[in-house]
Amino acid sequence: MPKQTPWERIKNFEEVALGYPIETAVxxxxxxxxxxxxxxxxxxxxxxxxxGFIKCIVEGDIASGVKKIKETNALPxxxxxxxxxxxxxxxxxxxxxxGDPLSIGxxxxxxxxWEAAQGKIEVPDxxxxxxKKVAIVGxxxxxxxxxxxxIILGHDVTIxxxxxxxxxxxxxxxxxxRLPKRIVNREVEYVRSLGVKIYTDFVVGKTRxxxxxxxxxxxxxxxxxxGLPWFMEIPGExxxxxxxxxxxxxxxxxMKGFRFPExxxxxxxxxxxxxxxxxxxxxxxxxxxxxxxxDEVHLVYRRSRTELPARIEEVENAEEEGVIxxxxxxxxxxxxxxxxxxxxxxxxxxxxxxxxSSGRRKxxxxxxxxxxxxxxxxxxxxxxxxxxxxxxTTPGLEISKKGGIVTSAETGQTSRPNIxxxxxxxxxxxxxxxxxxxxxxxxxxxxxxxxxxx
Numbered sequence: 001m002p003k004q005t006p007w008e009r010i011k012n013f014e015e016v017a018l019g020y021p022i023e024t025a026v027x028x029x030x031x032x033x034x035x036x037x038x039x040x041x042x043x044x045x046x047x048x049x050x051x052g053f054i055k056c057i058v059e060g061d062i063a064s065g066v067k068k069i070k071e072t073n074a075l076p077x078x079x080x081x082x083x084x085x086x087x088x089x090x091x092x093x094x095x096x097x098x099g100d101p102l103s104i105g106x107x108x109x110x111x112x113x114w115e116a117a118q119g120k121i122e123v124p125d126x127x128x129x130x131x132k133k134v135a136i137v138g139x140x141x142x143x144x145x146x147x148x149x150x151i152i153l154g155h156d157v158t159i160x161x162x163x164x165x166x167x168x169x170x171x172x173x174x175x176x177x178r179l180p181k182r183i184v185n186r187e188v189e190y191v192r193s194l195g196v197k198i199y200t201d202f203v204v205g206k207t208r209x210x211x212x213x214x215x216x217x218x219x220x221x222x223x224x225x226x227g228l229p230w231f232m233e234i235p236g237e238x239x240x241x242x243x244x245x246x247x248x249x250x251x252x253x254x255m256k257g258f259r260f261p262e263x264x265x266x267x268x269x270x271x272x273x274x275x276x277x278x279x280x281x282x283x284x285x286x287x288x289x290x291x292x293x294x295d296e297v298h299l300v301y302r303r304s305r306t307e308l309p310a311r312i313e314e315v316e317n318a319e320e321e322g323v324i325x326x327x328x329x330x331x332x333x334x335x336x337x338x339x340x341x342x343x344x345x346x347x348x349x350x351x352x353x354x355x356x357s358s359g360r361r362k363x364x365x366x367x368x369x370x371x372x373x374x375x376x377x378x379x380x381x382x383x384x385x386x387x388x389x390x391x392x393t394t395p396g397l398e399i400s401k402k403g404g405i406v407t408s409a410e411t412g413q414t415s416r417p418n419i420x421x422x423x424x425x426x427x428x429x430x431x432x433x434x435x436x437x438x439x440x441x442x443x444x445x446x447x448x449x450x451x452x453x454x
Contacts, residue, residue, distance in 0.1 A: 001106055006320040010290050013176040013258055016317060017081070022062075025110040028103050029057035035094055040104060043092035045437030046072045046145075050089055050104055057107060066115045067122065069108060074148035075141065075187045075436065077116065078170060080109025081179050083433040084311055116183075121190055127154035132450040135160060135217040137204045137390065140168020141432045142223035142423030144188060145439030146446070147196045153447050157195075158217070160202040165254060168225055169424070170432065172254040173246070175284050177291070178314075181253070205389035210419065219418050219446050222405060223439065226384040226424035232276065236334025237380070241268065241342040245281045245381035252288055270377035271295040274345055276331055277381035278303065281429075283314040285379045286323045297323050298373070302330040302350050302363040326373075328352070330365065334378060346372050384429040394419070402428055412442030413449075420446055 002018045003009075009016050020028065032054045040050045049068055056065030069076045085105035093101035115121065132155045136143045139161040147157045165171050167184040192198055204210060210220055229244035231237050248267075251257040255265035273289040275282050278301040289297045299318065301308065304327050308315055319325070326347075333346040349369035352361035386404040391397055398406040398415035405414055405421040412420045422438025424430055 001103075006322070009177065010321050013291055015180050016177050019113055020106060020110045022110075022114075025057055025107060026060070029054045029107055031095055031102055032058070033094055039092035039094065040089040040102075043089040045088065045433045046440050048072050048089075048108075053111060054102070054104075054107060057111065062111060062114045063122070065111045067124075069111060070124065072440065073436070074145055074191060075432075076108050077112035077183050078141070078179065078187055079433055079436070080105050080107075080112055081183075082170075082174060084431055086311065086313075088433065116186060121193065123194065124152055126152055126194070129156070130154040130450065132156065132219070133158070133217045134446060134450075135213045135220045136223065137210070137220065138162070138168060138223040138225055138423075138425075139166035139188065139198060139200075140223055140225050140423060140435065141170060142435040142439040142442075143168070143221065144191055145436045146221045146223065146420075146422070146443045148191050148194065149440060149443035150446060151191070151194045151196050153443075155447070155450065156197075158197040158199065160204050160207075160213075161198065161200045162203040162224075163254065164200050166198060166200065168223075172250040173281065173284070175249065175253055175288050176258075177287070178284065203389070205393040210390060210394040214418060218450055219420065221412075221439075221442055221446065222390050222414075222419065222421040222425055223423045223435070224387045224390050224425045226427075226429040227387040228385040228403070229380070230383045230385065231380055232331060232382065234331060234333055236336060236342065239334055239336040239342040240340050241270065241377045242334060243377070243379050245275075245277070245285050245379055246384065248285055248379045249281070249288065252292070258288075258292060267292060268377060269293050270375075272375045272377070273297045274300050274331070274373070274375045274378045275381055276300045276378065277383075278308045278310060279381065279383075280310045280314055282379075282381035283310045283318045283323075285381050287318055287321055289377075289379070290321050290323065294377075298326050298375070299323050300326045300329050300331055300345075300347065302328065303360060304328055304352060307352075307360040328363070330363065331378075332370070335372070342375060342378055344372050345375050345378065346370060384424070386425045386428060390425065404428060410441070411445035412438055413445055418449075 053065040053068040089104045090101040136159045151157045166188040170184045229246045256263035257265040257267035260266045273294045275286040328350040330348045335344040337343045349366040350363040353364045356362040420442040423435030
């Protein structure tokens with residue numbers, strides 16, 4: 001796929017990947033073998049008919065391809081950009097056994113962008129109204145998916161979103177250069193156009209509790225996400241200039257800090273930035289710091305490049321843009337100046353031992369290998385826990401040891417009979433498409449429950 005050159009894109013927040021022209025999309029789609037037993041479908045958490053929509057591209061009937069995808073996925077332009085297809089549908093692709101697998105994600109993006117370019121979004125057939133009312137907590141990928149499925153099935157659906165913009169992690173967590181916010185807004189507006197009511201600045205657990213909402217609604221789906229950042233619990237993490245990735249990316253993405261003073265939220269523009277972690281959020285943070293004008297950005301990760309959990313594409317983009325990878329390195333202390341601002345990071349060298357429970361080789365400190373590196377900002381991007389507000393304010397919900405809501409894997413139902421949950425509030429920080437998969441399962445279960453309730 002064509003993309004901006006590294007020296008161009010580090011100076012802007014525009015989307016890096018530019019998308020397929022129609023000729024390339026048709027050529028790529030023509031590589032599909034149209035397998036009688038398509039394993040790619042099994043790799044998709046929301047069950048898209050992948051050979052079906054690809055066949056539409058080959059035949060030049062893009063409109064039917066859009067319709068085919070939207071049978072099971074309300075957010076194709078988003079999934080085509082940020083889902084880890086290489087670990088899901090493309091990993092199962094038969095073509096990939098003798099070469100590169102079909103670029104399923106890029107074709108999904110092409111179809112969604114084609115529809116948007118036509119200026120007309122087709123609304124699906126809607127079932128008759130059932131008179132049942134469903135409340136959804138959180139307008140992230142899981143919540144929006146549930147809303148889409150249930151409104152089509154005839155239920156009245158209302159979303160309550162804590163922030164002033166919808167989209168959840170799509171809006172506050174993923175940078176503009178990877179997922180333009182106009183696309184998130186476009187997909188949310190599609191769901192609103194189906195008749196879903198959306199209230200923003202509404203913090204369930206504070207504005208009203210789940211139990212208060214249950215007096216008005218027949219069922220509730222909780223998709224409040226994983227908004228509690230982890231820290232390393234080392235000395236100096238309370239210094240000025242030390243950010244959680246949540247705060248750092250929210251300031252830039254949701255609050256448009258990169259356009260200060262046009263927008264009200266300033267963002268510190270340090271010269272030497274350390275980003276601790278190795279996942280997609282760490283790559284997003286490092287690439288954001290580059291665009292904000294840092295002279296040097298170091299990604300500090302305790303394992304080797306082989307164990308990096310981020311998508312290969314994101315690692316390569318970060319390297320192209322000048323991010324320095326300090327691998328097999330573990331921060332043990334952050335050191336401040338007399339004004340309380342970070343000035344240095346003390347680290348240990350690491351070596352790899354036997355695989356641990358994650359399947360990756362365990363990092364082991366090298367004794368006596370301490371060294372100190374100067375930094376004037378640090379972003380901690382090592383993970384998040386489920387948002388604790390709903391569990392704290394909803395009696396009777398079963399909660400896991402990690403703080404997530406416990407649900408049935410088959411239905412998404414919680415220990416409370418009229419409450420379902422899915423996405424990061426259940427799993428901890430995971431992928432967009434897995435949250436959407438949870439949403440589809442929960443929506444089907446809620447529908448069955450409501451229609452059999454009498």
